[in-house]
Amino acid sequence: MSDLTHIRLTRDIETPGLATLDGYRAWGGYRGLEKGLGMGPAEITQAVSDSGLRGRGGAGFPTGRKWTLMPAGKKPRYLVANADESEPGTFKDRYLMSRNPHLLIEGVILAARAVEADAAFIYVRGEYAEIQTVLETALAEAYAANLCGENILGSGWNLEVVVHGGAGAYICGEENALLESLSGNRGRPRPKPPYFPAAIGVYDAPTALNNVETLCNVPFIVERGADEFKSVGTERSTGTRLLCLSGHVKRPGVYEVPQGIPAMALINELGGGMLEGRKLKAVQPGGSSSQFLTAAQLEDTTMDAESIAAHGSMAGSGAVVVISEDQCIVEYTSRLADFYYRESCGKCTPCREGTFWLSRVVRRIEAGAGRPEDVELITSVCNNIDGKSLCALGEAAAWPIRSSVQEFEADFQAHVDAHACPYRDEQVNPAISGRQGDPEALVEARA
Amino acid sequence: MSPLELRDAATPYEILSPEEVERIKVLRTRYPQGKSAILPALWILQRKEGILSADGMREVARAMDLPPGPVEAVASFYSMYFFKPHGRYVVEMCTNISCLLMGSNRVLERFQTQLGCAVGGTTEDGMATLMEVECLGACGAAPAAQINHRFFESLTPEKVDRLVGDMKADNLDLHQMPTGREVSAHRELVDLANPGANRVPLPPGGAAGTVVDLVKGAANLIPGGEHPADRGYTEAAEPPNQTPPPERPG
Ligand SMILES: Cc1cc2nc3c(=O)[nH]c(=O)nc-3n(C[C@H](O)[C@H](O)[C@H](O)COP(=O)(O)O)c2cc1C
Ligand code: SF4
Ligand code: FES
Numbered sequence: 260m261s262d263l264t265h266i267r268l269t270r271d272i273e274t275p276g277l278a279t280l281d282g283y284r285a286w287g288g289y290r291g292l293e294k295g296l297g298m299g300p301a302e303i304t305q306a307v308s309d310s311g312l313r314g315r316g317g318a319g320f321p322t323g324r325k326w327t328l329m330p331a332g333k334k335p336r337y338l339v340a341n342a343d344e345s346e347p348g349t350f351k352d353r354y355l356m357s358r359n360p361h362l363l364i365e366g367v368i369l370a371a372r373a374v375e376a377d378a379a380f381i382y383v384r385g386e387y388a389e390i391q392t393v394l395e396t397a398l399a400e401a402y403a404a405n406l407c408g409e410n411i412l413g414s415g416w417n418l419e420v421v422v423h424g425g426a427g428a429y430i431c432g433e434e435n436a437l438l439e440s441l442s443g444n445r446g447r448p449r450p451k452p453p454y455f456p457a458a459i460g461v462y463d464a465p466t467a468l469n470n471v472e473t474l475c476n477v478p479f480i481v482e483r484g485a486d487e488f489k490s491v492g493t494e495r496s497t498g499t500r501l502l503c504l505s506g507h508v509k510r511p512g513v514y515e516v517p518q519g520i521p522a523m524a525l526i527n528e529l530g531g532g533m534l535e536g537r538k539l540k541a542v543q544p545g546g547s548s549s550q551f552l553t554a555a556q557l558e559d560t561t562m563d564a565e566s567i568a569a570h571g572s573m574a575g576s577g578a579v580v581v582i583s584e585d586q587c588i589v590e591y592t593s594r595l596a597d598f599y600y601r602e603s604c605g606k607c608t609p610c611r612e613g614t615f616w617l618s619r620v621v622r623r624i625e626a627g628a629g630r631p632e633d634v635e636l637i638t639s640v641c642n643n644i645d646g647k648s649l650c651a652l653g654e655a656a657a658w659p660i661r662s663s664v665q666e667f668e669a670d671f672q673a674h675v676d677a678h679a680c681p682y683r684d685e686q687v688n689p690a691i692s693g694r695q696g697d698p699e700a701l702v703e704a705r706a
Numbered sequence: 707m708s709p710l711e712l713r714d715a716a717t718p719y720e721i722l723s724p725e726e727v728e729r730i731k732v733l734r735t736r737y738p739q740g741k742s743a744i745l746p747a748l749w750i751l752q753r754k755e756g757i758l759s760a761d762g763m764r765e766v767a768r769a770m771d772l773p774p775g776p777v778e779a780v781a782s783f784y785s786m787y788f789f790k791p792h793g794r795y796v797v798e799m800c801t802n803i804s805c806l807l808m809g810s811n812r813v814l815e816r817f818q819t820q821l822g823c824a825v826g827g828t829t830e831d832g833m834a835t836l837m838e839v840e841c842l843g844a845c846g847a848a849p850a851a852q853i854n855h856r857f858f859e860s861l862t863p864e865k866v867d868r869l870v871g872d873m874k875a876d877n878l879d880l881h882q883m884p885t886g887r888e889v890s891a892h893r894e895l896v897d898l899a900n901p902g903a904n905r906v907p908l909p910p911g912g913a914a915g916t917v918v919d920l921v922k923g924a925a926n927l928i929p930g931g932e933h934p935a936d937r938g939y940t941e942a943a944e945p946p947n948q949t950p951p952p953e954r955p956g
Contacts, residue, residue: 335738347802347841378738385786386842388855421736426745427786429840443741443776445783462738505804505845512846547803547841578845580803594806598840698809698849698862705860 263524265491265499265517268475272358278393280400283361289406291478295369296414298481303373307477309485311497316341316432316470317546317576318651319496319564326374328457329465336465338376339441339456340367340474342383342390343425343432347547347598348578351501352471354513356383356390359475360397364420366474368407369481371418374467378419382437385426394422429602433650434468436604447606448650472501472577491517496563496574506542506581507534509705522552522560526581534704537583541666545575547595548655550662571662587682588670592663593621599656607649613640614656621660627684629675637664721762722769726750730769743770744780748787757788785839792835793828795873797821798852801838804845809862813849814838816863820870834873853878 276282283289295303308323329336340363344352356363363381371379383391398420402408407420428446430436435448438461453459460466476498480488489497496518502525505511509531516525522544526532533539539554544562550572552560560566564574582591600618605611617640620633630636641661644653664671673681719727730747734740747770751762758781767777781787788796797817801810814825817836821829828835844850847859858869872878 344843345841348804348845349841350843350845353843384843385784386839386852386855419736423742424746424749426748426784428784440745441742442739443737443744443780445780447783503846505848506807511804511848543803580807580845582807586807591803591806594801594803598802602840698812699864701808702849702860702862 262517263520263529264515266515267479267499268355268359268362268472268501269513269515272354277359278361278397280361280397280404283359283397286359288361288478289365291480291482292365292368292406293412295372295481296412296416300373300375303369303477303481306480306485307373310476310480310488311485311492311495312473312476312480312488313496313564314470315472315476315500315577317346317548319574322469322473325457325469326370326467328455329374329467330458333465335377335462336374337461337467338367338371338374338379339438339461339466339468340379340381340471341432341434341437341468342381342387342471343437344387344471344576345384345429345432346576346578348505348543348580349503349546349576350505351503351513351577353387353390355471355475355501356387357393360390360394361401362475362478363394363471364397364401364407366477367420368401368411368418369477370467370469370474371420372416373477374465376418376467378421380441380461381420381422382431382441383422383424384431385424388424391422391424398422428604429598430604430650430652433652435650437468438466445604447604448652450649493519493561493563493565495565500562500574500577502562503576503578504530504581505578507537507539507583507586507701508532508581509534511705516562518563519561519566522557522562522579525562525579526557530581533581533583534701537585540582540584540586540588542582543572543578543580543659545573546578546580547598548659549573549575550658551666553666573658585682587625587680588663588667589621589625589674590680590682592660593618593625595659595663596621596656599652599660603652603656607653609644610648610650610653610656613644613648613653616640617656617660624671624674625680627674627677627679629671629678631675633675634664634668634671637661719765719768721755721759722751722765723754726754727765727769730766734770740770741772741776744772744777745784748777748781752787757791759789791832793833794876795834795853795878797834797836798839798842799825799837800840800842800844800848800850802841804841805849808848810849813851813861813863813866816866817851817870820866833876834870 271286277286304323304326312322313319314322342352342356367379367381381394405412407418409417411418423441425431425440431440431446433448434456435454436446438456439449440446441461456466456468458465492498499515500518502514502516504514504525508526514529541551541553542557543549544552544567552570552572556570560570567574596618600614603610603614617637620637623629624633638661641657644657729750733743733746737743747766748758751766752758755762763777763781764774767774799810799814799817801814818824821834821836823829823836825836825838842850842852844857844859849861850857850859851861
């Protein structure tokens with residue numbers, strides 16, 4: 260079991276008082292910042308590039324390279340931490356920030372120094388109201404200890420750090436929508452090109468935008484160096500990764516693992532295996548936007564971007580949602596379709612109209628009113644969204660739903676033929692109906 | 707003074723207090739462009755009124771030196787702002803994927819029967835509003851809900867009975883640790899029941915406790931039985947997966 264986890268970010272994370280400045284210093288915190296103040300911006304960026312750190316927010320873009328894309332010398336420029344964490348199945352940033360806010364703050368300050376930012380913003384989703392207060396409280400301590408603000412630790416360098424709360428919108432996790440929202444506008448993404456944040460970000464100024472977990476890795480890299488960071492993980496997916504395990508497993512939760520561990524080890528050993536009497540059907544390995552991996556495909560999948568991609572899905576936000584055979588996959592897919600329909604910002608036609616129709620068609624299949632041509636219709640609607648929408652929410656909707664009708668066509672066909680949901684309709688499938696959504700049995704089984 | 711300032715000086719604010727107007731002006735100085743403060747400013751208004759009333763938004767716009775249009779445009783985009791009065795407790799149940807797998811539909815049904823109101827509706831006595839929401843970031847402790855922005859996790863129908871009982875007796879424990887385990891960040895630093903009172907002073911410009919305590923919005927309770935407290939601008943969410951949508955003709 261020991262080589263299945265490798266604890267760095269979550270070391271002693273439940274220590275009482277870790278969220279206070281003294282607690283964090285006792286944990287070993289701010290050594291990276293002190294060392295970083297003696298390094299130039301280019302030196303810090305180089306260390307991050309050498310470490311191979313890639314974005315943990317979903318796209319997996321190499322962090323060092325992202326910082327070097329910002330036009331040199333163009334002022335003012337900004338650093339933004341994406342703490343919107345709204346990808347269904349994902350709860351790692353909340354776990355980190357609620358217990359160790361100073362780790363994010365140290366990461367933000369170091370990253371701001373690397374990109375020579377004039378100010379840094381931490382955009383926290385509105386539903387994480389408590390975490391905004393925890394972050395602001397920790398920030399007050401950091402300001403008081405001269406770790407940010409004016410003349411940081413006598414280095415002559417100034418950095419304002421602002422916690423900014425959102426107000427409920429999944430789309431505001433998308434980088435351009437987030438920057439629009441931060442600017443005081445509706446959270447509707449601006450097109451790329453030309454609005455690449457590194458070039459034209461918030462207030463149309465060069466902006467480095469990174470996920471919370473990405474930034475929380477920076478102090479380790481600066482303090483211990485790129486080689487030690489790379490000592491775990493795979494060649495191209497270096498370091499550790501916080502995986503969020505949820506669904507039909509005995510021990511859901513956040514697990515910090517070296518990248519590359521077998522998927523089945525995550526589910527069966529770390530996760531304690533499937534809930535009593537439940538058989539693994541499939542998982543979404545990278546949150547709600549990722550294509551499904553069936554039990555068979557999972558056998559030789561390892562938890563790194565390359566292996567997951569090779570099996571036809573994506574590492575995404577690191578959320579592994581485990582689905583058992585008892586769950587109606589059409590109902591599950593219908594809930595996904597409703598989600599993307601409700602959260603689409605409506606700015607571009609393929610996604611606005613496409614998610615509307617996906618939501619209706621999948622719902623009518625689940626309700627037993629599906630038509631024989633519906634499976635084909637769903638695939639065609641997905642193809643008309645994929646690659647044709649203004650931001651990646653389109654793909655986030657199309658990929659999993661298309662993957663579902665392809666992987667589980669038999670389930671969809673069974674609904675159309677039976678004019679009912681076999682998982683719910685007593686007559687159609689007495690053995691299984693009703694078992695799927697019984698919280699009494701499910702939650703108690705974990706207690 | 708400019709004509710605008712003359713006008714402002716003459717007509718006092720009716721909804722926002724002088725401190726709240728000052729707070730909004732301080733928040734604006736925290737951003738390179740003041741317009742960014744619209745979201746925090748709207749939170750101040752909603753914490754005050756429990757909703758974003760049209761007059762309230764106009765006063766926010768005034769405090770921001772902005773016309774009302776941009777403020778209302780931004781307000782209508784986000785799902786956490788309310789435009790219609792609601793109950794003292796706002797119950798937001800997640801039914802997204804991890805919670806669906808763990809039986810959230812049945813927990814939501816129990817909330818409906820125990821509270822006696824439909825999803826998107828408010829109880830007869832204006833005590834609680836029940837809503838279905840998207841992933842809350844508590845998937846590891848699914849099914850999960852928030853009540854007045856506090857997490858209530860690993861819910862079962864039995865737990866719902868107790869929670870609704872507490873709400874009816876108006877003594878729901880808002881101090882409860884969301885994950886049940888001691889969360890170090892919370893105990894020392896934040897007094898959950900009145901989030902504004904942090905144990906460590908916030909930075910001068912800090913948005914001071916953005917946890918919305920909707921209980922303060924009690925003044926806006928709607929008389930029992932009125933239409934559900936939908937969000938005004940956006941259509942009330944259709945109940946998931948129950949009734950097939952009407953077939954389009956042709
Ligand atoms: C629809 C959509 C939602 C997203 N939501 C989040 C999110 O909640 N948190 C996040 O960090 N990144 C999210 N992203 C990815 C961001 O756009 C961005 O790539 C990422 O935050 C950059 O940080 P990284 O390079 O450190 O990963 C989302 C992307 C899309 C298309
Ligand atoms: S793809 Fe969807 S979310 Fe993205 S801009 Fe278009 S309508 Fe908005
Ligand atoms: S799916 Fe319900 S909290 Fe994430």
